[in-house]
Amino acid sequence: MTSYVSVSDLIRREAPGNPLLCFSPGSIKKRVEQFLAHFPGETGWAVKSNPHPLVVRAVVDAGIRTFDVASRHEIDLILRHCPSATLHFNHPVKAPEDIVYAWHSAAIRSFAIDCPEELEKIDAVLDGAGDTARRDTVLTIRFRNTRPTGTGNYCFDEKFGAHASKAVDLLRFADSLGYRTGLTFHPGSQNRDPESYATLIDLARSIAAESFAQGTAALAHINVGGGFPCSYPGGLEPALKIYLAAIGKAASSIACPLICEPGRAMVAESANLLARINLRRKDDPRLYINEGIYGSFMETPFVDFQPPVQAYSADGTPFPEAGPCDDFQIWGATCDSLDRLRKPVSLPSAIATGDFIEFGMMGAYTNATATRFNGIEPAELIAVTEITSWPTGTTTATQSHCE
């Protein structure tokens, strides 16, 4: 496979007409090391954030052996790369065929649920496997945030999660059938409030205490989900270590094992998107690029983030940091008018049709969610030894090109 030393090198050699996700695994190793050193429990990874084989390989090589999977396809993918992996099937609503496959063919023994009906689906699959089957299986109750916390940028509580009192009932139901039990939550993706983890761990503790008082066995684990943010330049997100410290403090008074399964925080910084400008209109702030919300920018309408940018001329020469800049509206590759970036992007005033823009921190929920709308192929992910990195939390995208 061809490899490129830098984004400039890639542009010079290929002048790519299609968008590319330039992948460099160094940041994954650093993130994994941070979690392994400071998360007070087992660190997993949510595969859905980027299931590209190069990314999966990098996560496994960095030492992760625990994975949150959402489908049969993700199960197979992980077992191909890491046959000894521990898999948690934490999608709260699973296809019945996937439950059969997970339990019987992939030996998965950990499933999330948030209602009795999903529990019954799983129990029907185990029916006939005997009492040991239930004792070997952990049903992890996903509960909803019912206490005020700072907001996660991208709230997950509307779709899934049992109310706290229903979570107690579910723990009792699962326990009465002979299952081991756990609790889990998702505090919202790109979550900006480290203390929300402490609040939710505390809520888990009180749900567990109430059910324990009613005779259930101790929990097998509490899974604190994902939600850890990526630190965009100029963003308001506290550093990862502050989240891990808040969790460490909250967890110091609970006896049960903890798991986390970050997606975005693990992989976002590992890939930058390289897009070409297909048109700059004269005397007009609109730039049309060969990528958009039906490709790598699918999250843009929902999540309030602004990727940092580096511009290149058509021959691969980076535009210098200092120099005159203008705010441009970035319009996507399809004919759809929704296909645009929400916020203007500051770029060199001289930027032209045929030039390139490298958008930083695009390794999560990009190729994973891209479509072929308008017959446009999703960005391919390729290895590039060195991609541009930005100092996090200190400068804005605007400042990256304008002093």
Ligand SMILES: Cc1ncc(COP(=O)(O)O)c(C=O)c1O
């Ligand atoms: C069950 C579960 N765990 C973990 C994650 C990862 O979340 P994030 O990328 O915000 O860390 C998700 C994301 O959808 C999820 O659904």
